[in-house]
Amino acid sequence: MSIIYLLLPMALLLGFGFLGAFIWMSAKGQYDDLETPPYRLLIEDENSNLKNAINTSVTRKES
Amino acid sequence: MEEVYSLHIAFRKMNTVTVSTSSFRKCIHCGNSVSASLRSDFCCNGCKLIYELLNKRGLAQYYSLKAKTESLRKPLPAFDPISDYTYLDSPESLKIYSWSDTSDPSHRWMEFYLEGVHCAACVWLTEKVAEFVDDVRQIRLNLGTSIATVKVGTLGSFSEVAQEFLKMGYRPHPIQKGMTDLLQKKETRTLLVQLGVAGACAGNIMLLAISLYGGVEGDLAHHFKWVSFILFLPVITYSALPFYKSALNSLKSKQASIDIPIVFGILMGTVASIFNLAIGSNRIYFDSLSTLIFLLLATRYLLRRTQQLTLSTSHLAHFLVPATVRKWDPISEQIEDVLLDQIAPGDLIQVRAGESIPVDGEIIEGSSSINNALLTGESEPKIVHIREKVYAGTVNLYSPLVIKVSQSGLSTRLGKILKSIDEMLNRKSKIISYADRISRIFVLFVVGISITLLIWGTQGNWYEGINRSLALAIVTCPCTFALATPLAFSLSLGKLAKAGILVKGAETLEKLNEVRSIFFDKTGTLTKGTFQVIEWISQESPQDKMETEQAVYALEIHSNHPIAKAITDYFSLLSRPIHEEVVHFQENIGRGVSGTFRGNLYEIKRSNLQNSNTAVSVYKNHLKVGDFLLGDEIRPFANETIQNLRKLGLRPWILSGDTNSATLALADRLGISPMSCIGESSPEIKKEVLASHPFSIMVGDGANDAIALATAHVGVAMQSGIEVSMKAADIYLATPHISSLYHLVIISKETLKVVRRNFYFSLLYNGVAATAAVLGKIDPLFAALLMPMSAIIVFLSSISGTRKMRQSFQELSV
Numbered sequence: 001m002s003i004i005y006l007l008l009p010m011a012l013l014l015g016f017g018f019l020g021a022f023i024w025m026s027a028k029g030q031y032d033d034l035e036t037p038p039y040r041l042l043i044e045d046e047n048s049n050l051k052n053a054i055n056t057s058v059t060r061k062e063s
Numbered sequence: 064m065e066e067v068y069s070l071h072i073a074f075r076k077m078n079t080v081t082v083s084t085s086s087f088r089k090c091i092h093c094g095n096s097v098s099a100s101l102r103s104d105f106c107c108n109g110c111k112l113i114y115e116l117l118n119k120r121g122l123a124q125y126y127s128l129k130a131k132t133e134s135l136r137k138p139l140p141a142f143d144p145i146s147d148y149t150y151l152d153s154p155e156s157l158k159i160y161s162w163s164d165t166s167d168p169s170h171r172w173m174e175f176y177l178e179g180v181h182c183a184a185c186v187w188l189t190e191k192v193a194e195f196v197d198d199v200r201q202i203r204l205n206l207g208t209s210i211a212t213v214k215v216g217t218l219g220s221f222s223e224v225a226q227e228f229l230k231m232g233y234r235p236h237p238i239q240k241g242m243t244d245l246l247q248k249k250e251t252r253t254l255l256v257q258l259g260v261a262g263a264c265a266g267n268i269m270l271l272a273i274s275l276y277g278g279v280e281g282d283l284a285h286h287f288k289w290v291s292f293i294l295f296l297p298v299i300t301y302s303a304l305p306f307y308k309s310a311l312n313s314l315k316s317k318q319a320s321i322d323i324p325i326v327f328g329i330l331m332g333t334v335a336s337i338f339n340l341a342i343g344s345n346r347i348y349f350d351s352l353s354t355l356i357f358l359l360l361a362t363r364y365l366l367r368r369t370q371q372l373t374l375s376t377s378h379l380a381h382f383l384v385p386a387t388v389r390k391w392d393p394i395s396e397q398i399e400d401v402l403l404d405q406i407a408p409g410d411l412i413q414v415r416a417g418e419s420i421p422v423d424g425e426i427i428e429g430s431s432s433i434n435n436a437l438l439t440g441e442s443e444p445k446i447v448h449i450r451e452k453v454y455a456g457t458v459n460l461y462s463p464l465v466i467k468v469s470q471s472g473l474s475t476r477l478g479k480i481l482k483s484i485d486e487m488l489n490r491k492s493k494i495i496s497y498a499d500r501i502s503r504i505f506v507l508f509v510v511g512i513s514i515t516l517l518i519w520g521t522q523g524n525w526y527e528g529i530n531r532s533l534a535l536a537i538v539t540c541p542c543t544f545a546l547a548t549p550l551a552f553s554l555s556l557g558k559l560a561k562a563g564i565l566v567k568g569a570e571t572l573e574k575l576n577e578v579r580s581i582f583f584d585k586t587g588t589l590t591k592g593t594f595q596v597i598e599w600i601s602q603e604s605p606q607d608k609m610e611t612e613q614a615v616y617a618l619e620i621h622s623n624h625p626i627a628k629a630i631t632d633y634f635s636l637l638s639r640p641i642h643e644e645v646v647h648f649q650e651n652i653g654r655g656v657s658g659t660f661r662g663n664l665y666e667i668k669r670s671n672l673q674n675s676n677t678a679v680s681v682y683k684n685h686l687k688v689g690d691f692l693l694g695d696e697i698r699p700f701a702n703e704t705i706q707n708l709r710k711l712g713l714r715p716w717i718l719s720g721d722t723n724s725a726t727l728a729l730a731d732r733l734g735i736s737p738m739s740c741i742g743e744s745s746p747e748i749k750k751e752v753l754a755s756h757p758f759s760i761m762v763g764d765g766a767n768d769a770i771a772l773a774t775a776h777v778g779v780a781m782q783s784g785i786e787v788s789m790k791a792a793d794i795y796l797a798t799p800h801i802s803s804l805y806h807l808v809i810i811s812k813e814t815l816k817v818v819r820r821n822f823y824f825s826l827l828y829n830g831v832a833a834t835a836a837v838l839g840k841i842d843p844l845f846a847a848l849l850m851p852m853s854a855i856i857v858f859l860s861s862i863s864g865t866r867k868m869r870q871s872f873q874e875l876s877v
Contacts, residue, residue, distance in 0.1 A: 001283070008290065012267060019263040026255050032248065034368070035135065035207035039183035042132050 091126070092232070093138040093179075108635045109141030113232045122191060129184035135206050137563035137798050139179035139782070141232030148225035150387060151237060155402060161221065162240045170200060173221050173240075175211045177233040180204060185233070192227045199224060207372050210238065236786060251367060254305065258360040261302035264294045265353035272350035276844050288340055288347060295349040299333055303356050305363070313499075321498045321545050324505035328540025329356065331512075335533035346530065348537060351847045355542050358854060366549035369556045370568050388421050389413045391465055403471065410468045417623055419458045420466070423475040426451050428465035432624070432652050434458040438476065438746065439720040440586045440767045442593055442625050442695075446652055456766060460623040461652050480746055480770055484791045487750075487773035494570055494577075497818055498548050508539035508829065515837060527839065534841040538832035538849070544825035547857035548818050554861065555814040555868070562875035563798030564807055571793040574777050575811035577758050581708055581804075582771070584763035585719035585729055588781050589801070590695040592764065594629040597676060597696065601689040611688055614660035615667060615681060617645050622656050626669075626679060629693055655679070700802040702733050707805045711812075713760070715739060718749055720767055750774050762804065764788060779804065806871040813868035821857045828853045 025031065088097040092110035097103060105111040117125055150156050151173075161173040180189060186204050189211055193199040198219035204211045213224050221237075228235040268291045275287060306322050306329070313320035329352060336347040390401045391411040398413055403421055406412065411427060414420050420433070432444035437456040444460050447453060453466060455475035472478055512535045519528025552569035559566055566572060583589050601608040616634040619627040648658040655668035666682040676694040680687055705715050716739040719726045726742030741752060749771035753761055761768070761775035764782070769791040772778030780788030780795045789795050796803060832849060835841055 004283070005286075012290075012294075015263060015267055019259060022259045022263075023256050026252050026259070029252075031252070031255055033205045033207060035372075036186060036205055039132060039135075039186050039206060042183045043128065043187045 090140065093140050095138065095140055107140045108632050109232060111635070113141050113230070116230060117188075120195070122188065125184045125188050128187055129182060132183040134182040134561075136181045136561055138181045139797060141179070148222040148229075148235075151222040151225060152220050153387070156237075157221075160237045160240055169217055170214055171219070171221075173213050173215075173224075174238040175213065175225065175228065175235040176238055177204070177209050177211050177228060177235055179233050180206060180209050182206075188231055189228065189233065192224060192231065195227055196220070196223045211235070247371070251364075251371070254360065254364050254367065257302040257304065258357070258364050261298050261353060261357040261360055264298045264302075265350070265357045267291075268294050268350045268353050272843070272847070275345065276847075285343070291347070291349045292337070292340055295333075295336075295353055298353045298356055299329070302360060303329060305360070306356075318495065319499050319502050319506075321502040321505075321541060321548075324502055324509060324539070324541050325359070325545055327509055328536055328542065331533050331536035332540075335530065335537070338529070338533075346843055348843055348846055351537075351843070351850050355540075355850060358546050359542065362546050362549040362553070366553040366556075366569065369553035369560075372557070372560050372565075389415075406468055406471050408468050408470060411465055412468060413463060413465050414459045415463045416459055416461055419456065420453050420464075421455055421471070422466065422468045423452070423454050423470040424466040424468045426453060426464055427467050429463055430652070431459055431461040431464050434460055434625070436587075437766045440584060440763075440765055441721050442586065444624060444653065461650070477766065480766060481787070483750075483770050484773045484787070487770060488791070491773070494574060496570060496573055497815065497822075498545065501822060502541065504826070505539060505541040505829075508833065509536065511833070512536050512539070531836060531839055531841075534836040534846070535833055537846065538836050538841065539829050541825060541829070542850070543828060543853045543857045544821055546854055547821040547825075547861045550858065551814055551817045551821070551861040551864075554864070555810055558872050559807065559810065559875075562803065562806075562872070563796065564803055564875075565789075565795040565797055566807075567793045571777060572811040572814050574793070575760070575808055576815050578713065578760050578776055579758045580714040580716060580756055581760040581762065582716045582718045582753065582756075582775070583705075584761075584768050584771075585717055585721050585726055586695060587764040588762050588768075589701050589717070589729060589733065590697050591799075592695065594625045594677065594693045595696055596629050596633040596691055597694050598692040599633065599689065600692070603688050607688070610661070611665075611681060611683060614663065614665045614683075617660055618648065618656050618658045618665060618667060621645070621648050621658075622650050624650075624653070626677065626693060627656070630667075630679075630691060697729070697732065698799065698801045700800070704802045704805050705733050705735065707802075708808065711805070711808055713808070716741070718744055718752055718761075718771070720744055720746075720749075746770050779807075803875060806875050809871045810868055813865045813871070816865055817861055817868075821860055824853075824857060824860065 088104070089095065090097050090106035090110050091104045092114050093106060095106045097106045103111075105114065117123055151160065157171070161171045163169075163171050177189065180186070183206075186206055189204045190202045193202045196219065198216040199213065200216055200219075201214040202211055202224075211228070213221065215221065215224070225235045225237070271287045271291045271294075275284060279287065303326075306326050309320060309322040310326040313323060332348050332352045336349055336352070339346040387400045388403055388406060389398045389412055390406065391398055391413050393411060406422065412422065412424075416431070426447060426449050428449065430446070430448045432446050433453060434442065434444050435454075435457050436442050437458075438454055447464075452469075453459075453464070454477065455471070456477040470476075470478075473482055512532045515535055516528055516532035519525075519531060522528070549569070552572060555572060556566055556569065586592050601611065603611060612634055616631055619630045621627075646659040648656065650656045653669075655666065657664070657666040659665070664684050666685075668680055668682065670678045670680045670690070676692050679691040679693060681689045681691070708715060715733075715735050717726055717730050717733075717735055718741050719729075721742060723740075723742035726740050727737055730737060730740045741748075744752065746767050746769070749761075749763075749768065753759060753771050753774040758776050760777045760779060761771045762779045762781065763769075763772055764780060766787045768780075769787045772780060772788065773791040777794065778792035780792035781801075782796055782799055794807070828849075832841070835845070
């Protein structure tokens with residue numbers, strides 16, 4: 001069970017690594033606007049390259 | 064002749080069958096209901112114009128996006144574009160409103176508050192504006208605060224961006240640089256980090272604690288206990304800072320605060336745990352304490368974020384007068400554009416038709432009609448001649464005037480009003496919240512602790528005594544109550560915001576519980592505020608009628624009079640107006656217009672009032688062919704709302720700038736007693752009335768009500784001139800439905816009921832837990848179970864609200 005003396009610090013290190021990332025992101029302003037990004041997900045860019053690629057490959061299959 | 068005519072009209076009215084369509088129509092653009100008499104797909108000309116614009120530009124995706132998404136708040140009908148934003152490009156304006164990053168000087172930023180953004184489609188549309196204006200690098204909209212951040216390159220023009228926003232139907236208000244409360248932003252971020260640290264540590268401490276509950280012993284237990292102590296340190300020293308600060312401030316100012324017993328409980332718990340840790344006992348409470356701090360911070364953060372959804376108004380510019388004026392130099396006989404700041408009393412300036420007057424002054428040359436709505440609230444224009452006084456903020460309607468400046472800037476009547484608002488707002492005392500008031504009870508518990516300690520101490524068992532009294536301190540902490548209260552408020556505030564009722568803060572909801580009277584402004588508040596065509600009665604055949612309608616539109620479009628506006632609005636939605644040439648157009652100020660259209664002479668003249676409505680007759684080649692009935696419609700359900708508010712125990716008053724007779728007439732129609740009616744009130748009088756009636760709500764709109772709004776215990780601004788109203792008022796109604804006032808009052812009362820309910824539960828819980836602590840039954844496991852149980856109960860209590868609350872929210876969302 002003495003392995004716990006290695007595992008516990010490692011786990012804590014990992015946890016606090018994430019905490020550090022959280023603090024850094026908050027300082028960069030990622031959490032300032034939490035209402036708008038969910039709405040942005042719903043917006044489709046009509047001219048996106050991905051969409052065009054999918055459309056052309058579909059039409060190619062059909063032809 | 065007059066009696067025959069009125070009989071004729073009455074007969075026509077009787078025979079008009081109201082066609083009720085199977086479902087009421089909704090405006091294609093904004094979704095608000097369309098008045099049935101209009102038979103149109105749009106609620107207003109603004110929405111119609113935008114619909115056409117979007118289709119023309121290939122942006123019709125807006126409507127499919129809108130259908131897919133949920134609205135953050137109720138949409139507003141679109142505005143007709145009439146504003147001029149070119150002042151934004153001047154170097155002086157840029158200094159005030161825009162900024163650059165020092166690392167990136169070739170780009171400039173500016174922020175705008177946009178009225179009417181409510182869903183994802185609005186986000187898409189707003190950000191698409193970047194594609195329609197040259198050299199705009201980025202536009203990002205924050206839907207929660209309605210603030211759009213715009214980044215332009217060296218060639219970009221902010222005024223064009225603003226104009227585009229307006230065209231899309233979102234009236235933009237520029238925000239002074241640096242005023243978006245950077246301090247607030249920093250504080251919110253700090254709170255979030257404190258929350259995150261508390262959460263991370265609490266989670267890890269909990270993991271270790273579980274093993275301790277599970278019975279681990281020996282060296283491992285010893286090490287786990289110390290590790291949990293180390294993990295606890297950041298929580299007690301950093302995350303709990305907000306509580307320490309608040310408790311210290313309250314102690315310094317000798318006021319009660321809920322944070323005082325909380326801090327005491329947390330610190331005592333820490334002391335007990337450290338003491339027990341040192342002596343090797345198992346009675347450590349780091350897990351409960353850290354989770355508690357985490358939860359307390361969580362609900363506070365939630366409340367803070369919710370309160371930010373309504374605008375913190377310090378950063379809206381007072382933009383009620385133009386920035387540049389046309390100065391007339393009598394010597395060189397030339398007009399030059401100068402900044403308003405550079406005008407001194409005695410200067411001569413020229414104000415053209417349609418422009419707003421920037422100064423207080425005396426007319427030197429010209430006659431015109433003036434719209435005094437900003438200062439008096441009445442939209443009926445007033446005719447002015449030489450040597451008469453005019454005031455800053457009013458709009459010149461008819462013809463150019465040369466004015467001699469007597470006051471400008473802050474010494475104008477408008478400027479004094481604005482300064483007065485700031486003073487009133489500073490003086491407005493903050494109420495001590497319910498939570499803080501009852502914290503005294505919890506402090507009593509603390510006193511009980513000391514006594515317990517004493518009793519046990521004198522019985523010789525110091526160890527047991529300390530432990531029990533410390534345990535008592537922990538469980539009598541009003542934590543669950545302090546958890547649930549911000550939650551209850553933020554839920555109500557959030558739902559109200561969604562319904563279009565923007566409330567500035569939790570304390571406003573509390574204040575609404577204390578009010579005894581409600582004062583209504585008349586024009587724009589109880590009524591819609593503008594002339595509207597109630598009926599258009601034509602005496603011609605359908606073909607001739609159509610031509611007359613086109614003629615009337617073509618004529619009235621040349622006039623700035625509110626009646627002309629009402630008529631052109633009415634026709635722009637019905638027929639397809641043709642902009643043909645009108646020959647010999649003439650306007651008689653305040654009386655009517657005339658002109659020749661397609662060979663026929665049309666005269667549109669005011670006729671006698673028809674029972675307090677305004678009547679306008681149309682003559683074709685000197686023969687009468689039709690009549691307009693115009694009026695300022697009372698808002699729908701105004702009557703009901705007032706009766707309902709009366710039932711809630713509020714005494715309704717009307718406080719208006721209009722004539723006594725008009726005010727009494729309206730009071731009569733709404734069932735308000737003439738004793739509660741005060742007419743002919745200037746902004747200054749309104750302030751005095753409200754000062755003599757503490758514990759009142761003032762409902763008003765525009766700058767003329769602003770001081771009253773700031774003076775009242777609770778000020779409610781109706782959908783109107785945003786800058787001044789939002790600053791002066793505690794609540795801003797972004798919805799035209801006056802019935803929401805009733806629901807607002809109910810919801811605030813119910814929210815307080817929920818808070819009180821939480822309090823009683825909290826007392827009960829604390830009583831039970833205190834007894835257990837005194838009897839020595841509180842061990843860490845027990846405390847760790849007790850706390851989340853009670854927290855869940857009060858959470859559920861706050862979330863479920865009350866039945867009346869749910870009902871009201873239901874009605875508001877319809």
